[in-house]
Amino acid sequence: MPEYAKMxxxxxxxxxxxxxxxxxxxxxxxxxxxxxxxxxxNPMTPDQKKEYxxxxxxxxxxxxxxxxxxASEDDFNFxxxxxxxxxxxxxxxxxxxxxxxxxxxxRTIEAVKGAKNVVIHAYIAxxxxxxxxxxxxxxxxxxETAVNTTLQIKEESRxxxxxxxxxxxxxxxxEWSDTDMDFGIEICEKVAExxxxxxxxxxIINLPMTVxxxxxxEFADMVEIFLNKYKYxxxxxxxVHVHNDMGCAVAATTLAVKAGADRVEGTLLGHGERTGxxxxxxxAMNFKYLGINTGLDFSNLPAIVSKIExxxxxxxxxxxxxxxxxxxxxxxxxxQDAINKxxxxxxxxxxxFKGWKIPYLHIAPDDIGRxxxxxxxxxxxxxxxxxxxxxxxxxxxxxxxxxxxxxxSVVQNYTDKHHRELNPAEVKNxxxxxxxxxxxxxxxxxxxxxxxxxxxxxxxAKAEVRYRGEVHSLMAEGNGPISALVNxxxxxxxxxxxxxxxYFEDSMGHSADAEALCFVSIKNSSGKxxxxxxxxxxxxxxxxxxIVNSINKMLS
Numbered sequence: 001m002p003e004y005a006k007m008x009x010x011x012x013x014x015x016x017x018x019x020x021x022x023x024x025x026x027x028x029x030x031x032x033x034x035x036x037x038x039x040x041x042n043p044m045t046p047d048q049k050k051e052y053x054x055x056x057x058x059x060x061x062x063x064x065x066x067x068x069x070x071a072s073e074d075d076f077n078f079x080x081x082x083x084x085x086x087x088x089x090x091x092x093x094x095x096x097x098x099x100x101x102x103x104x105x106x107r108t109i110e111a112v113k114g115a116k117n118v119v120i121h122a123y124i125a126x127x128x129x130x131x132x133x134x135x136x137x138x139x140x141x142x143x144e145t146a147v148n149t150t151l152q153i154k155e156e157s158r159x160x161x162x163x164x165x166x167x168x169x170x171x172x173x174x175e176w177s178d179t180d181m182d183f184g185i186e187i188c189e190k191v192a193e194x195x196x197x198x199x200x201x202x203x204i205i206n207l208p209m210t211v212x213x214x215x216x217x218e219f220a221d222m223v224e225i226f227l228n229k230y231k232y233x234x235x236x237x238x239x240v241h242v243h244n245d246m247g248c249a250v251a252a253t254t255l256a257v258k259a260g261a262d263r264v265e266g267t268l269l270g271h272g273e274r275t276g277x278x279x280x281x282x283x284a285m286n287f288k289y290l291g292i293n294t295g296l297d298f299s300n301l302p303a304i305v306s307k308i309e310x311x312x313x314x315x316x317x318x319x320x321x322x323x324x325x326x327x328x329x330x331x332x333x334x335x336q337d338a339i340n341k342x343x344x345x346x347x348x349x350x351x352x353f354k355g356w357k358i359p360y361l362h363i364a365p366d367d368i369g370r371x372x373x374x375x376x377x378x379x380x381x382x383x384x385x386x387x388x389x390x391x392x393x394x395x396x397x398x399x400x401x402x403x404x405x406x407x408x409s410v411v412q413n414y415t416d417k418h419h420r421e422l423n424p425a426e427v428k429n430x431x432x433x434x435x436x437x438x439x440x441x442x443x444x445x446x447x448x449x450x451x452x453x454x455x456x457x458x459x460x461a462k463a464e465v466r467y468r469g470e471v472h473s474l475m476a477e478g479n480g481p482i483s484a485l486v487n488x489x490x491x492x493x494x495x496x497x498x499x500x501x502x503y504f505e506d507s508m509g510h511s512a513d514a515e516a517l518c519f520v521s522i523k524n525s526s527g528k529x530x531x532x533x534x535x536x537x538x539x540x541x542x543x544x545x546x547i548v549n550s551i552n553k554m555l556s
Contacts, residue, residue, distance in 0.1 A: 007178070007213055012221040014228075017259035025292050027237065027263035029063040030056050030280060034075075034097055036271035038068070040312055048311045049078050050087070055307055056268075057089065060296045065095035065121065065265070069111035070104035079111040093117040095170065100124040100149035109156045112165070119168040119204065120153050122146075126187055127175035143187050146171065150194040169195050170204035172241065177209040177219055185229050197235040204237045204263065205230070209252060211274075212245035220255035227260045239263035242278045244270055249278040250321075254286065268308055269316060269323060282321045289363055298322075301368035328365045335360045340389040387411050391431060394424040396508040403435075403504070403519050406531050410434045435519070435533030436545075438552035442467050442495065447544050449481035459484040465548075467492055481540050482520075485547055495551055497525040505539055513537070520546040522554060530554040 033052060037044050044052060049066075056064050066082065067075030079096060082088050094115060098108040100122050112118045124146050131137050137145075150171065157167040171191045173184055188205050195203050207226065209219055223240065227233055240256045240263070242249045253264050266278030281301070284294045298304065305316050305323045318326040338359035342349060349357050356364050388404045391397040399407065410430055415422060422430075445464040452458035461484035463474045474491050478484035482503060490496040502521035507514045516539035521531050530553040534545025 007218075010181075010214075010218050010221045010225070012225055015221060015224065017220050017224050017255065020258050022254070022258055022287065022290055023292065025287070025294055026257050026261065027063060027239075028061055028280065028284070028294070028296060029065060029095065029239070029263060029265045030061045030267065031065040031095075031241075031265050031277065032056065032267040032271060033078075034065045034067050034095075035265075035273070035277055036267040036312075039271060039273045039276070040314070042313055043074075044311060046074065046078055046081065050081070051307075052311055053082065053087070055304065057092065059268075059298065059304065062091060062295075063093045063095060063119070063263075065097060068097045070098050070107035076107070076111050083112070083114045088115065088117075090116055093119055093166075093168065095119040095121050097121045097123065100145050102149075102152060105149060105152050106156060109153070109160070113160060114163075115160075115165055117166045117168075118160070119170050120157065121170040121172065121204075121206070122149050122153060123172035123174045123206075123208075124149070125175050126173035126184055127178040128180070129178060130175055139183055143190055146173075146187055146191050147194045150191050154195060166201065168201055168204065170206055170239070171195075172206040172208055174208055175210045176207045177214050177222060178211065181222065181225060181229075185226060188226075189231055192232045192236060197232070202235055202237045203232075204239050206239040206241055206263075206265065207256075207261075208241040209243055209249075210241075212243050212248060212252070214252075215246075216248045216252035216255045219252045220259040223256045223261055224259040237262045239265060241265040243272065244275045244277060244279075247275070249276075250282050250286065253278050253283055268304070269314075269320065271308075271312060271314065279321070281323055285322045285363070285368070288367075298368050302370065322363075322368060328361060328370060335386075337386065340386065340392075343389070387427065390424050390427050395428055396514075397428075397431065397517060398506045398508075400502070400504040400519060402502055402521060403531055403533075406529070407431065407434060431533075435531060435549060436535065438532060438549040438556070440552065441555045442489075442548055442551050444544055444548050445471065447485060447541070449484055449540060452477070461485050461488040463488045465489065465492075467495075482543050482547065485544055489547070489551065495555065498522045498530075498551065498554060500547075501529065503543070505543065508535070516542040518543040518546040520550045522547075522550045524554050528554075 033049055053064065067078055069076040069079045088094055096108055096112055098104050098120065108120060124142055125131060125135065126142060131139065131142055153169060161167055171188065173179060173187055176184055192203050207223060227238060238261050240253055240261045242252045257264065264278065264283065266280040266283065268281055270276035270279035281298060284296045285298060287294050301323060309315055316323050318324045321327060339361060342358040346358065387408055388399050391399065411427065414430055443466045445466055448462040450460045452460060457479060458477055459481050460477045461475065463485060465472050465474065472492060474488040476484055476487035476491065478487050486500050499522065500520065501523050504519040506517050508517050515535050515537050518534045519531060521529055523529055530550050532546045532549030532553055534542040534549060536542040536545060
């Protein structure tokens, strides 16, 4: 096993960024059509690029890097298509990348003729690793090349400016996070001086973590040191471009913005070389959670993700932050129970915490176009709260705690046997089998509860029931329709040995025609509990069915 090279220590004794607050929205530049596209196993077709460009516009991006027109005929033609077909809104700036090589610069300028707002983005590697061992160049040669490239872009873009184009310039010292700090500052200052300064068209200095070899806090230290030492801070837009080799691109970019960066580059879902780029969706949603208005619209994120999967051919991991299918889903019983209780007290929680806050849910799922109903899913790890949530949200079935506890064991036994997740319909079938469709040893043919003529608190029950094939006419009285029916049924000797323990009723919905749902718990002479349920538009019939179903469970 190799011993990996150690990165130089970053000395930042006057560090200020940790105490800063994230409050300002950075400029967002989507590089999906360049950095993201070049890393796809099957790069986008021209039609797919147009579709993706429109997707980025719909989300709200105002800066979009559309390709590398000097390196690819496809990218050149796509650039021309967007311009010639007038597909770029007036308030959107396109960006095109070029290496710091003279003939590539000229081809790049040719590609963007006629565009209203353009940023020419030039880069050159500045790390010792690249300068010495890839390009065999000295630091002075790299500075000279970068300055000459800048001057060439400035000179050759004059004709575009004269015809109405607004030409901006972005410079990237590639592998900046692996570059000597003083040298990195020096080359950026020399490039800025060569380009010149315009108040309303600032040069963009882009600081890339081309390969992620540093911790996020170290990257933030580097950004803060750069901002403190770089002479032209007020005349420049400081951008960051972070890759995800160590899985920390979101963290590194967040801390870089906290340290003072003005602009971020990345891709939707982090598509890019190796482990990818910064995921703009995750970062933007994190900022939204922190109360920052990003100007980006992910309110229909499932559709956005589906479109990206369709175009790129790369499926999103089900637990990818915000975008994955399972990111709001709870299987664990304790999590399900807490979520269920949180939803029932949602308004109280908002008042208590002065904002939306639900146990185990990071954000309100409907903020990104997800629905609450699908977030609790049932398997062998689920508990009573999760099962109750599914039945309530999918079927308007509200269970009291004593039914929740009983039904959780029914579901647990089933999932332990089948070793898989249950869909809501299966949960409902288990519910019906447990409480509604009990074995018909006993069935209710008719029931007439009649108030006493002299004392309306007394109810006379007249019931016709079929018990094991034989019809019985029964009469009794009680202090209500339920107790009256129970007293009548006890006149059948074989089922007389039970007591009514609990009763619950609720409406299955809020409309005028909503059915009633009732649960009854009885105990036999040995003290064992049996629960039955009943559903009907008439609450008395629903309750009567619940009594009969509970007795059937006892008999079976």
